[in-house]
Amino acid sequence: MNGPILRRMVLFGMAGSAAIFAIRRLGASAAPQAPPRQDGASPDSRAIGARLLGALPYERVEVPGGEAFARWARLKGEGRGWPVIVGSDEDLRAIADQFSIDDPTLPGGPAPGTRPPPSPAEILKTAEGLHMPQDLSKWSGAVAEEDLRAPEGVWPANVSGGDEGAGLTVATDVLTNKPYERVHILLIPARHGWEVPAYLRYGNWNACPPAEYHVAMLRDWHARYGAELVGLNGDTMNVRIVRQPRDRAAALALAREQYRYCPDVIEQGVESVSALAAGLMHEKWWFFWWD
Incomplete structure (x- = not known):
């Protein structure tokens, strides 16, 4: 089992956000926005969570969960970037951790001197050369x-739409x-x-495939079905x-594609x-x- 997978199992197998952040050390820059509440968390856990969120450089909007889709649709039309609903406070922290976990410049990441994670432009360039779903087999996992x-x-x-x-x-x-009482939109x-x-860096x-495979798969489905990413935790x-x-x-045929992309959707x-x-x-x- 390789290092990133093992670290993922540790991160997501622990109960509660305080335990998740306890395995990361302090050091990332302070968040540009007030961090989400961490009711019941220790001061150290709150500080670690705020510093992890500080590494996530995207504007964040908070909204009641029942209004999330309507707000997403409005934000999509405002031209401020692509909105993605990431869920609750805990979900936001999980996204922040995934974003930062392979960055050697952040405490808790790989050893100093390790190659930094690829930039969005590099990931998008790699995705250009992928043809889905057949190229899923190129991923070792x-x-x-x-x-x-x-x-x-x-x-x-008697199948009907929702x-x-x-x-x-x-x-x-x-x-x-x-x-949720409130959710976050990035x-x-x-x-x-x-x-x-x-x-x-999802x-x-x-x-769960690497980011470039998600990009290539969603790009293909957008062309064929008008698929748009709305939520991601x-x-x-x-x-x-x-x-x-x-x-x-x-x-x-589409169901078989989705099965290859995400086996748990059926299994x-x-x-x-x-x-x-x-x-x-x-x-x-x-x-x-993805489990």
């Missing part, structure tokens, strides 16, 4: 084709199924939603589309390729989750 064993299954009956904002899971507490200096993973842990992605697959054959979700495909023909939202 990709699940082998022979290990994708989910059954095709029987086409389900409400306008029903697929925005990052704004909702999964334990209570209620919107304004990323990008023209397109598919570029956002490059700016957040992925490259466990079964530490392990979950919410994508909204304009055009659904036109027929069952197209939906099944720990809908359980069959047909069940996923049927939903894709009716829903305006796509959901991805």
Whole structure:
């Protein structure tokens, strides 16, 4: 198991944000905005959290969870960058940690002298040479084709689409199924939603592909389905589309693509390729989750 994956398991296997930040040392610059509340956290944990957030250089907007999608839509039209909803205070801190964890200039990162993480421009350039989903196999961490064993299954009956904002899971507490009291929206200096993973250095842990693969996959789906990245937290992605697959054959082909990209969407979700495909023909939202 390589170092980044092991560190991810440590980070996301711990309970509570205070434990997450306790393994990082102080040193990043102070946050340009007031950090989110960390109720119950120790002073040291709050300081560490603020310093980690200071490494995340993007404007942040706070909004009640129930208003997150409407605010996202307004921000998208304001020309201040691409908005992405990252969820609760804890989710924001997870995004900040993913952004900074491989940076040797920050305490808690790799050893000094290690090559800095690639810039957004470098990640986007690498993504230009990727053709998805077939190039997923170029990533050393990709699940082998022979290990994708989910059954095709029987086409389900009575599948219908959800409400306008029903697929925005990052704004909702999964334990209570209620919107968070507040969520954070980051304004990323990008023209397109598919570029956002490059700016957040998102992925490259466990079964979650590196940022350039997310960029290439979302770019391809944007061209074919009008897919737009709306929500992204530490392990979950919410994508909204304009055009659904036109027929069952197209939906099944898309479902297989999504299965390769995110095996857990079937294996720990809908359980069959047909069940996923049927939903894709009716829903305006796509959901991805990496364990």
